[in-house]
Amino acid sequence: MLCFSGVSVDYGTGADVVHAIADTSLCVERGTVLALIGASGCGKSTLLRVGAGLVQPTAGTITSDGVPIDPRTLRIGFLPQNYGLLAWKTVRENILLGAQIKGEWSTERVSAFDELVAELGLSDLLERYPRELSGGQQQRVGLARVFLLSPDLLLMDEPFSALDAITRESMQEVFLSLWKKQAVTTLLVTHYVEEALTLAGRIAVMRGTPGRVAEIMDNPYAGDLAHRSSQAFFAMGQELRAKIAGGV
Numbered sequence: 001m002l003c004f005s006g007v008s009v010d011y012g013t014g015a016d017v018v019h020a021i022a023d024t025s026l027c028v029e030r031g032t033v034l035a036l037i038g039a040s041g042c043g044k045s046t047l048l049r050v051g052a053g054l055v056q057p058t059a060g061t062i063t064s065d066g067v068p069i070d071p072r073t074l075r076i077g078f079l080p081q082n083y084g085l086l087a088w089k090t091v092r093e094n095i096l097l098g099a100q101i102k103g104e105w106s107t108e109r110v111s112a113f114d115e116l117v118a119e120l121g122l123s124d125l126l127e128r129y130p131r132e133l134s135g136g137q138q139q140r141v142g143l144a145r146v147f148l149l150s151p152d153l154l155l156m157d158e159p160f161s162a163l164d165a166i167t168r169e170s171m172q173e174v175f176l177s178l179w180k181k182q183a184v185t186t187l188l189v190t191h192y193v194e195e196a197l198t199l200a201g202r203i204a205v206m207r208g209t210p211g212r213v214a215e216i217m218d219n220p221y222a223g224d225l226a227h228r229s230s231q232a233f234f235a236m237g238q239e240l241r242a243k244i245a246g247g248v
Helices: 044-052 091-101 108-119 135-148 165-182 193-199 225-229 231-245
Strands: 002-011 018-028 033-038 059-064 076-079 153-157 185-189 202-207 212-218
Touching: 002 044, 018 044, 018 059, 018 185, 018 212, 033 044, 033 193, 033 231, 044 153, 044 185, 076 135, 091 108, 091 135, 108 135, 108 165, 135 165, 165 193, 193 225, 193 231, 202 231, 212 231, 225 231
Parallel strands: 033 185, 033 202, 076 153, 153 185
Antiparallel strands: 002 018, 002 059, 202 212
16 A cells, blocks of 8 residues: 655755665555554654655655555545644544545535544534643544544554553554554554554564664554553563664
């Protein structure tokens, strides 16, 4: 569904150039979740923004089903770390924003809207503004907006990192519940090992400066919350930490 081929990204020119990503190739298969994980500064968020069309690569190509990616024709749901809510719009208006921008808000989507806000516990909050919500509630609004769009591709940039541990785990469960209904192709940036193991069927480890994908591993525990407290889950987490550090 989404392929990066030989992608490099430089910021600046001449003596001031910063090499953020070098010669990175990666494919996200349709209907799967792939997590990008690695130390700060290794280019995870830059690669995600390249996929969203927000950053132009210095070299390489980004394709969707073999065709150069075009955000104007592809429905891309983008969920940033700060939830991306507009402070001057109500919860209802924020949720509808993506579908309206794409010109896809219609009477047929009303039932989908009602179902989403009910499942996310937002029915009584629709006339509030973001400043009147907790972090977890704001995150639910962000999830409602991207899933209402029924995106072809979902890009998430550390979406739960600003939440406390208990709320973060709760929001991971909410995401999985929504994702299983749409199975949207998802690229997730996270620096939490347990989050990658909980949500992503494949995990790409990025290392170095400039950043590169050093390894991609399959994850048998994705989507099965019962494994989060198992010894095998813990052991795989330790293995993944070692790979991030470059020790394996």
